[in-house]
Amino acid sequence: MKTADAVLRILACGSVDDGKSTLIGHLLFLTGNLTEDQLEVLHDESARLGRSGAAPDYSLLLDGLLDERQQGITIDVAHRYLATGGRKYILADAPGHEQYTRNMATAASRCDAAILLLDATTGFLPQTRRHALICALFGIRQLLLVVNKMDLTGWSRERFLEISEHCRQLTDDLRLFGVCPEQPVVVPVSALAGDNLTARSPHTPWYDGPTVLDWLQSVPCADLRRDNGARLPVQYVLHAGQQGADSRQGLPELLRGSGSDVFRGYCGHLSGGPLQQGERVAILPSGVETSVQQIWSGFRLIEKAEPGQEIALTLAGEQDVARGDCIVPAGNRPEQADRFKVRVVCLDTQALLPARRYRFRSACGTVTAEITRIRNRIGLASYQRLAADRLEMNDVGEVELQLSRQLPFDPYDRNSQTGSFVLIDQGSHASVACGMILHPLRRAANIHRHRETVAPAERALLKAQSPCVIWLTGLSGSGKSSIANALERLLVDQGCHTMLLDGDNLRHGLNRDLGFTEPDRIENIRRIGEVAKLMTEAGLIVITAFISPYRSDRDMVRQMFAEGDFFEVHVATPLAVCEQRDPKGLYRLARSGVIPNFTGINSPYEEPLQAELVLAAGASQTADDAMAIVGMLRRCGKLQPATDQAVPVGGV
Structure with a gap:
């Protein structure tokens, strides 16, 4: 995937009523990314809800649920496509309410950079600090801090400088905690009026930094696509042939190109690095080695796949590959372990407790997991690690996990796909936490089962x-x-x-x-x-x-x-x-x-x-x-x- 063709995922987050939906909606309008039909619906909906005023309510472009429009809040994550200046973006509008932190965390796990909004009249709130922490923990290093509603402060330069100083202190706190985002850019805006979104505002002659659009166009792509070794967790095994013509009707081109009456394609999302035809690969966890015979992107045969592509592989020889296996370069394999130190964000009203067992679901398989120790809870006020014996909903903390068997993995900071997971309650089947693997525990390699001579x-x-x-x-x-x-x-x-x-x-x-x-x-x-x-x-x-x-x-x-x-x-x-x-x-x-x-x-x-x-x-x-x-x-x-x-x- 060429850098120019890369699609950047940008998260918009912050506390409730900070103006995230309005900012994205107005940005789409100013950059010409709305069709005539969308503009017509925007004006009609604004008038129907009594929110038209001097300008339409741009938040309606993001708030698609009926409850969102009636209450004027964001509940679910909304994704919108934006293209400008030869670059392509997917903007994710995350909810600001504390009870929907789980939605924000899910969106953050897939994003390359983030826009963190805060209200100039209220400044930093606990939820703002929580969102900044979650962004940093999920590996987001490029951060734009948008001080919105500056018009309500009379475009006060002093208020902006005061908030900017808090923003820099926030970054220092995160670095002391152990995550290292870039020094954030801070921009004063009015999302409703459009000031400093795509062009410099006459209301801020004292501000000489970039606009929101300038920042978007400056976010680097290359650093976000480091080659740490190709990883293809198998999501689906595509099988056709030897059951009659009906089983092959959906895949005529594949079967003609496969050179066999039987087609077995191993489908998944490629991450970490490129993979090419003929390359020697290993199938984990078994460790069996083979080579890539063909690579398919849709119905198109390609010689090389780049990270971010959805592909299907065929492998040389008869191989036993199942969903949850991971196909990797033979010379660049991930580690395998069954004990980890991890960071988690709690998603459920049910507390996360030590000694309780959950289902651990990652791209590389699903196993039973036990929380052997809760190491700490991360306090939002100072980002300090606090002693804890449980983690409640929306808490962020560090725990130790014991899995029922070894799984392949990469630390999250090397590969977010193979380094992330979800914990699922075995009784209610609710997702109780999402998390990222920090590193395996040393005792995972030091402790071995003793083989007894008496059974x-x-x-x-x-x-x-x-x-x-x-x-x-x-x-x-x-x-x-x-x-x-x-x-x-x-x-x-x-x-x-x-x-x-x-x-x-x-x-x-x-x-x-x-x-x-x-x-x-x-x-x-x-x-x-x-x-x-x-x-x-x-x-x-x-x-x-x-x-x-x-x-x-x-x-x-x-x-x-x-x-x-x-x-x-x-x-x-x-x-x-x-x-x-x-x-x-x-x-x-x-x-x-x-x-x-x-x-x-x-x-x-x-x-x-x-x-x-x-x-x-x-x-x-x-x-x-x-x-x-x-x-x-x-x-x-x-x-x-x-x-x-x-x-x-x-x-x-």
Whole structure:
């Protein structure tokens, strides 16, 4: 892709009502990038909404949603095409409201430069600083700070210089934080009147800097397209042939040029560097090497593809390539790791918590990820790293991630496509955070699994039983511990090797450093899951009795075990019955406010949706509930069928 042909993506961001949509709309008008139809609709809509005045409402060119037009705000990111002076741009108008920060962050991740607006009458706001930080974190180095609504200050030179000084201090703060944008250009404008958008304004004889259009035309392209090695994450495998003529109707030119009855094209967005026909490449994560046979851009065969193009490759030989694999030059491969330090921007109302598991989705695949540590939250006032045990919506912070397997990657500052990711909640499927990979953790290379000479199956064989976990969950006072005791006695009397893990007992030792906040509860369950897994590998039948109030945490533990080795048993005693029993007096203290974060009173309990067994526990049916669990284990083949011999009940 030649520099002259490059399309620059420019982000317009800032706080609410700073005039982003008006600036872009007026810029489109002044540069002749509007058709007659668009102009006609602009005037009609302005008149209909009563906003025409002396000039049309240029923000209507960007605010396409009905709610946006009625409220006069931007909600979704709007993209507009602009061409002027032989250059091409895509302008992204990002919303300014704090609740839509996620939309702004998504837009920033795809942009090369940014226009940050602020209102001359209000100056810097927290959201302005948040947007500046997000731009810097996403690698945007070219920044234009637009001081809008200067007409409302009487075109005060003193006010402009005051804000300009704050802008320079903002850049210094970002550099101290560790991100290094260029020194920003600061320009005084009136987006509504058009001053200093495309031509110098007579209202600012004291300003000798560029206009907004001058700055756009000066933004460099070459530095934004550094060659760090070609990366083609496979987004789709295009396959045709050998199923009859119908399967080839959409690809006649491809099939005629492929030299084969079967066409397999590996499609994706090329980034990082060029790729050419005949080049030796590797397929990651497998590492298999082959060469590029053909490169297709649409239905056109090309010899060389440039970064930014959407292409399809054919490879020499029969290769096993799937969506999520990454095709790279054989001599310039990205690293592969399963532990990272990353920066994230939180997108969801659900807090980001350590020890909780998410789906990690990047251009190079989707795996399970666990947040092993929240290192800090970045304060907006000073851009300092602050201690934190959780990240809330719109927070920016740094965390450590552990993936379920290794993935290829590049640090974000080398390649934004292979260095970015999204974290997805496994239960709600909501995107909870977007992030960028900073670097792999050194211990990812230093820690290796020790190969044991005795396998878990051998230990189980010695005990003549099938290890598993029976996970009892329910409210405090539901009867979990009583049922667990009765169950263990039944199993031991039948010759089983067991271990009972009780929540209160473990908080006296292994988990004595944990409280009852949500992060502590998650860590409590994670530790118990790991202990239970080790015990099953020793051949034991493990019984646990924990409130474990969150579904995501119980699902996290379930994923540690092979299918059929984890049994979730919901002791579904109603809250009213549990509170009436109140064996430890905890409900009374919680109701009086003495105990915070008490499950069922001032902290939620999420009932299992697909438990293997549900027990409606009562004070006099503990033995029956224990026998019901034994019956479930027998039906699942974990215990031998019952014999005619009476089974002693022992302490039940």
